[in-house]
Amino acid sequence: MKPLYCGVDFGTTNTSVALCDGDKAWAIPLDAHNDAPTSLPSLLYISSEGDKIVGRRAADAFIARNVDREVKLRQVDLGVAVEAYVGAEPDKSDAYNPALVDSNVRQAMRARATLEVNSPGRLFQSLKTLLRQPAFKSTEVFGVKYQIEELIAYILDVAKTRLEQEMGAPIERAVFGRPVRFSEDGDENALAEERLRTAAQLVGFKEVLFFYEPVGACVEYAVDVADKQRLMVVDIGGGTCDVCIMEFQSGGTVAKRLASSAIRSVAGTPVAGDALDREIIRTKMFPLLGSRARYGPSQLPMPQHIYNQILDWQNIYKLNTEETINWLLAAEASSNYPEGLRALRCLIRRNYGYLLAREVESAKKRLSETDATRINIVREDIAIEELLEREEFGHIVETTLERMLASIVEAETRAEVQPEQIDFVLTTGGTCLVPAVQAMLKERFGVDRLRSRDTFTSVASGLAVVASHTF
Ligand SMILES: Nc1ncnc2c1ncn2[C@@H]1O[C@H](COP(=O)(O)OP(=O)(O)OP(=O)(O)O)[C@@H](O)[C@H]1O
Numbered sequence: 144m145k146p147l148y149c150g151v152d153f154g155t156t157n158t159s160v161a162l163c164d165g166d167k168a169w170a171i172p173l174d175a176h177n178d179a180p181t182s183l184p185s186l187l188y189i190s191s192e193g194d195k196i197v198g199r200r201a202a203d204a205f206i207a208r209n210v211d212r213e214v215k216l217r218q219v220d221l222g223v224a225v226e227a228y229v230g231a232e233p234d235k236s237d238a239y240n241p242a243l244v245d246s247n248v249r250q251a252m253r254a255r256a257t258l259e260v261n262s263p264g265r266l267f268q269s270l271k272t273l274l275r276q277p278a279f280k281s282t283e284v285f286g287v288k289y290q291i292e293e294l295i296a297y298i299l300d301v302a303k304t305r306l307e308q309e310m311g312a313p314i315e316r317a318v319f320g321r322p323v324r325f326s327e328d329g330d331e332n333a334l335a336e337e338r339l340r341t342a343a344q345l346v347g348f349k350e351v352l353f354f355y356e357p358v359g360a361c362v363e364y365a366v367d368v369a370d371k372q373r374l375m376v377v378d379i380g381g382g383t384c385d386v387c388i389m390e391f392q393s394g395g396t397v398a399k400r401l402a403s404s405a406i407r408s409v410a411g412t413p414v415a416g417d418a419l420d421r422e423i424i425r426t427k428m429f430p431l432l433g434s435r436a437r438y439g440p441s442q443l444p445m446p447q448h449i450y451n452q453i454l455d456w457q458n459i460y461k462l463n464t465e466e467t468i469n470w471l472l473a474a475e476a477s478s479n480y481p482e483g484l485r486a487l488r489c490l491i492r493r494n495y496g497y498l499l500a501r502e503v504e505s506a507k508k509r510l511s512e513t514d515a516t517r518i519n520i521v522r523e524d525i526a527i528e529e530l531l532e533r534e535e536f537g538h539i540v541e542t543t544l545e546r547m548l549a550s551i552v553e554a555e556t557r558a559e560v561q562p563e564q565i566d567f568v569l570t571t572g573g574t575c576l577v578p579a580v581q582a583m584l585k586e587r588f589g590v591d592r593l594r595s596r597d598t599f600t601s602v603a604s605g606l607a608v609v610a611s612h613t614f
């Protein structure tokens with residue numbers, strides 16, 4: 144039997160792995176509970192008893208146990224005195240009036256931490272995005288401290304175990320993908336790769352080589368083609384948009400194709416599907432949760448920091464303090480839009496942040512198939528049934544799409560090629576299914592040169608091919 148080599152694509156949303164025997168590569172099923180078993184949702188649920196659940200069942204466990212549940216929080220005095228500027232966090236809304244806030248008012252306060260007392264578990268999503276954040280070193284879950292590398296290792300461990308079952312032997316080396324830019328900041332980029340390497344080592348990979356994810360997708364396509372070609376890959380996933388331009392010379396065998404290939408340029412930006420979801424939440428959901436409401440005798444605008452926390456649903460629970468809830472109750476009583484503020488309070492109190500994020504993501508995906516859809520979240524005091532049309536969605540995400548286009552232009556500039564000098568543009572990653580992204584690519588390259596590759600496994604397959612010719 145030929146030796147097998149493996150490629151690992153740890154994604155912001157989905158993780159996939161593939162094996163290659165030197166000629167062919169194939170993706171390995173990782174999650175029997177997922178619609179597409181070859182992709183493992185990059186989700187981790189840690190229960191209060193310390194159980195870890197990875198993949199589709201992590202989301203199911205969170206919804207079954209945590210949603211609809213009244214979170215109880217306890218404020219713990221950390222015994223440290225600090226001083227805060229009361230008006231230090233300016234409200235960024237259009238209606239913000241600096242005259243109403245005196246930023247010089249200082250207030251003595253005690254440093255306190257908010258603990259969830261009755262939570263059955265915590266769900267982690269988009270962990271890959273945390274890799275680049277120097278400030279996020281670890282988090283405490285039910286009294287146990289987990290480093291970011293450890294959290295990711297739980298996901299990689301599932302992938303490695305499945306690979307070993309498939310191969311019938313231990314695996315100690317793999318080619319891992321990495322985005323072109325985890326972050327726009329060079330230091331953060333290096334930190335993210337180092338942390339991913341550590342996570343891989345924690346599960347027993349002794350030798351880890353990194354290749355850019357779009358290079359993986361390019362290799363996956365190009366090794367099966369005999370002609371000389373200049374290819375661009377546009378891989379837009381959940382967290383990053385990655386582009387590369389590669390050239391392959393004519394030649395038959397996989398080894399020959401790879402040996403003759405050259406990476407002409409790479410470019411990328413940490414903006415992708417998660418950013419599109421946030422834009423929908425910001426423009427379509429926030430107003431229904433009172434973001435434009437006014438409250439109090441002076442009819443002040445709502446503090447925007449509350450909404451910023453909701454954009455990152457994993458932190459919403461921190462808003463669920465008696466202080467904030469009481470404040471919201473008071474604001475509601477004097478508001479010109481009490482229904483919105485009541486819905487906001489319900490969202491915070493009953494832990495509906497993940498449901499909101501999930502419903503918005505599902506609606507976004509439906510818009511890849513249909514012209515209009517509704518975002519429905521009807522629970523207790525929340526009665527959202529908002530229409531979202533594909534055209535409107537296109538407008539909402541225009542600026543985000545411009546950042547993706549900038550990466551494409553950057554890759555062309557670095558490679559010193561014009562769009563018409565590219566033979567084929569290969570698209571992969573879930574966000575390339577968004578019609579507005581397709582339209583952007585069609586406008587630049589024309590429909591005939593676009594080739595869509597397997598959305599969720601092409602990167603891992605290509606990385607496995609690279610592994611088989613590198614190790
Ligand atoms: N049919 C669809 N229409 C629009 N968006 C989609 C569709 N299917 C998936 N997505 C989006 O694609 C993203 C996930 O894509 P993918 O699995 O390629 O990302 P990833 O590889 O995990 O992330 P990254 O490569 O950025 O680390 C999510 O934002 C998801 O909402």
Ligand SMILES: [Mg+2]
Nearest residue numbers: 154356380572
């Ligand atoms: Mg990806």
